[in-house]
Amino acid sequence: MEDMQLSERKRQILLNAVEDYIQQASPITSSVIQHKCAKNLSTATLRNELNALEAMGYLKQLHTSGGRVPTSKGYRFYVDSMMADIPLDKNVLSEIHALFNRRTIYLEDMVNEIASVISKATNYPTVVMLKGFEKLTIRNIKIIPLLTGQALILIETNSGIISNSMETDASIPQQSYIDASNLLTQTLKDCTVADMIKNIKSHKDEMSRKVEEFSGIFDIVIKSLTSLIDKLSQGDNITAKGELKLLNNPEYSDPESAKKVLEVLSNPEEIKEVLSEDSADVSFKIGAEIPVEELQGLTIAKADYQVDGESIASIGIIGPQRMDYAKIASALKFVAGEGINLKALTHKKEAKNEQKQAQKQKTRK
Amino acid sequence: MEDMQLSERKRQILLNAVEDYIQQASPITSSVIQHKCAKNLSTATLRNELNALEAMGYLKQLHTSGGRVPTSKGYRFYVDSMMADIPLDKNVLSEIHALFNRRTIYLEDMVNEIASVISKATNYPTVVMLKGFEKLTIRNIKIIPLLTGQALILIETNSGIISNSMETDASIPQQSYIDASNLLTQTLKDCTVADMIKNIKSHKDEMSRKVEEFSGIFDIVIKSLTSLIDKLSQGDNITAKGELKLLNNPEYSDPESAKKVLEVLSNPEEIKEVLSEDSADVSFKIGAEIPVEELQGLTIAKADYQVDGESIASIGIIGPQRMDYAKIASALKFVAGEGINLKALTHKKEAKNEQKQAQKQKTRK
DNA sequence: TGTTAGCACTCTTATTCCTTGATTGCCAAA
DNA sequence: TTTGGCAATCAAGGAATAAGAGTGCTAACA
Numbered sequence: 001m002e003d004m005q006l007s008e009r010k011r012q013i014l015l016n017a018v019e020d021y022i023q024q025a026s027p028i029t030s031s032v033i034q035h036k037c038a039k040n041l042s043t044a045t046l047r048n049e050l051n052a053l054e055a056m057g058y059l060k061q062l063h064t065s066g067g068r069v070p071t072s073k074g075y076r077f078y079v080d081s082m083m084a085d086i087p088l089d090k091n092v093l094s095e096i097h098a099l100f101n102r103r104t105i106y107l108e109d110m111v112n113e114i115a116s117v118i119s120k121a122t123n124y125p126t127v128v129m130l131k132g133f134e135k136l137t138i139r140n141i142k143i144i145p146l147l148t149g150q151a152l153i154l155i156e157t158n159s160g161i162i163s164n165s166m167e168t169d170a171s172i173p174q175q176s177y178i179d180a181s182n183l184l185t186q187t188l189k190d191c192t193v194a195d196m197i198k199n200i201k202s203h204k205d206e207m208s209r210k211v212e213e214f215s216g217i218f219d220i221v222i223k224s225l226t227s228l229i230d231k232l233s234q235g236d237n238i239t240a241k242g243e244l245k246l247l248n249n250p251e252y253s254d255p256e257s258a259k260k261v262l263e264v265l266s267n268p269e270e271i272k273e274v275l276s277e278d279s280a281d282v283s284f285k286i287g288a289e290i291p292v293e294e295l296q297g298l299t300i301a302k303a304d305y306q307v308d309g310e311s312i313a314s315i316g317i318i319g320p321q322r323m324d325y326a327k328i329a330s331a332l333k334f335v336a337g338e339g340i341n342l343k344a345l346t347h348k349k350e351a352k353n354e355q356k357q358a359q360k361q362k363t364r365k
Numbered sequence: 366m367e368d369m370q371l372s373e374r375k376r377q378i379l380l381n382a383v384e385d386y387i388q389q390a391s392p393i394t395s396s397v398i399q400h401k402c403a404k405n406l407s408t409a410t411l412r413n414e415l416n417a418l419e420a421m422g423y424l425k426q427l428h429t430s431g432g433r434v435p436t437s438k439g440y441r442f443y444v445d446s447m448m449a450d451i452p453l454d455k456n457v458l459s460e461i462h463a464l465f466n467r468r469t470i471y472l473e474d475m476v477n478e479i480a481s482v483i484s485k486a487t488n489y490p491t492v493v494m495l496k497g498f499e500k501l502t503i504r505n506i507k508i509i510p511l512l513t514g515q516a517l518i519l520i521e522t523n524s525g526i527i528s529n530s531m532e533t534d535a536s537i538p539q540q541s542y543i544d545a546s547n548l549l550t551q552t553l554k555d556c557t558v559a560d561m562i563k564n565i566k567s568h569k570d571e572m573s574r575k576v577e578e579f580s581g582i583f584d585i586v587i588k589s590l591t592s593l594i595d596k597l598s599q600g601d602n603i604t605a606k607g608e609l610k611l612l613n614n615p616e617y618s619d620p621e622s623a624k625k626v627l628e629v630l631s632n633p634e635e636i637k638e639v640l641s642e643d644s645a646d647v648s649f650k651i652g653a654e655i656p657v658e659e660l661q662g663l664t665i666a667k668a669d670y671q672v673d674g675e676s677i678a679s680i681g682i683i684g685p686q687r688m689d690y691a692k693i694a695s696a697l698k699f700v701a702g703e704g705i706n707l708k709a710l711t712h713k714k715e716a717k718n719e720q721k722q723a724q725k726q727k728t729r730k
Numbered sequence: 731t732g733t734t735a736g737c738a739c740t741c742t743t744a745t746t747c748c749t750t751g752a753t754t755g756c757c758a759a760a
Numbered sequence: 761t762t763t764g765g766c767a768a769t770c771a772a773g774g775a776a777t778a779a780g781a782g783t784g785c786t787a788a789c790a
Binding site: 027030047061064 | 752753
């Protein structure tokens, strides 16, 4: 009974019901459906249909006389049917594009920047987690001595700069830093961050012979880079932005219910698990699909930010199950680098092409 | 009548009343005072006293029969009397000290770091604004060419590094960057960030002659540094952390009232004015003293973060008027660099000295 | 003159009861 | 299969009531 195929009419009713609830946040009644998409049917008929959908687990009643509300299964059905043909929301896309001008060239700042942009564009709290940074390829390494006795290591990768400080020794001559930088660049060029330390170690003796005066520098470098990688892979690399936007949703007008969720958001460790899962495209975790108890009532939308085909960061948008799936899918598609649309929006010259393509897509429907 | 001197008994009653209200968040009644600090007086007597304090404007009644609550004037009295002898809260101090290990050497990240630390330690939303960065003195300048065609300018100051990227030209030889860096350092050493651009301009021709091959580099440098200073002085340099902690206070259990304030916090431009004011030590703006309408019901505590005697950043802690003034004053004193305690906590060897000093202070009372 | 006991008064808060209105479920007829 | 009709259900809101906490005032007391 549960899994029997829905009739086209039931399908339409269910999709409209969920859509209406997402927009209005008030329970779906037979007459709402009638006005929205079934003017030629009576409310009694629709009541029968709603009753059937309830029996199948797509809807549920909060009170005997209070209309119905989608279940997680109902949302899931809606999302799956929508994802087959995501209606890209032009407004959201151009808003993101306007905001997304990567002012920073530091990889670590990127996490904040993406989170801010997505949160602003979607109006939902957004969590971004740096991951897969080990897959970045190294282009150039510079060690820059500072006057404080420290030095800065800058690693230029194919997506931004990673930097860390290291303790040094005032007696080290400038030339040693330059030698070491050049040797490191030669050795590590085009290898991944993951292999970085291994490669330094295996070439350490060879490199040390070539460094003028202070050959112990590579030990310090290894120490600093180890701590850098620790820092990047642990905790510090996850940020939430726009947490307060959760309060815009009527389901969280009660501060107590909001607080539980905000608690999790302010310490996003628990979401890591959800964001860590690999998923090529935009995906949704709805209600019970989320393995965190405090977030059962929510939906987490997720996508990966890609550079050269590798996932560099995971982006999660968090909201009530009754969230604006279309808008969010649009936003995530953008950042996940959906080829055509990203490029089209990036180069204004191609804007017209893009419109043509969009029209083609429409006609294809 | 209003400004007449308070009797010692009235003073005690008022201070205890405010303190109790800060802790309990429920209106002060005659019997509460009796239990707290006047076991030998009857409630009727205390009612007379409370009545008098109300007439003087220190307290007010919300309802005829609901106990009394401090007015802004009442809080002001409490704070002024407390600030004369700030009871440093050891727990808060050691917590801040544990958190405050300035991992970053970038000036701009410092703003975030301080805000996080203070907010965590005090449990109130904290806003930090970078200011007076122009007074930092320059120690060293490095231009670092990147493979992307950009270059990074690093300015080492007496308090951290400021950096910005600049567009360059792939044809520029390495040596030009080194020459330019050295010349800039020679020219700008020990001058302030404020004078930086002026000094570059006045030495530009002279420096240009000394740079191998590509002498136009200083025009690019000037352009980049101008935009850097713009960035630092405009908007971007103010951050709020721990906004959600506002919800911990019962006065904001109603989400509507909380929202107004959170709105301001999420876009802290309006607080700039408050934070901009110079104030040597820890200061408080209570209620109507705040020139922002949405924040009338609140208190903003403020202090400056000092480096070499100059105010580099302003720190504001925001909470209801009924906030924990002692804890907050402690925290701000720490960051504002109250000599003894800062150093004492920094060097564990001196911990014993500090205890002795604390005892001396006690005996002085 | 300052302090206290006593008592009436005020006002909030919680509880209860009632009404209203929206919505459903079901049944019988089309 | 659809529909009209009708009773049943329940949330939301309002009015009335009761309970409780605290004050103000007055008169007596030290």
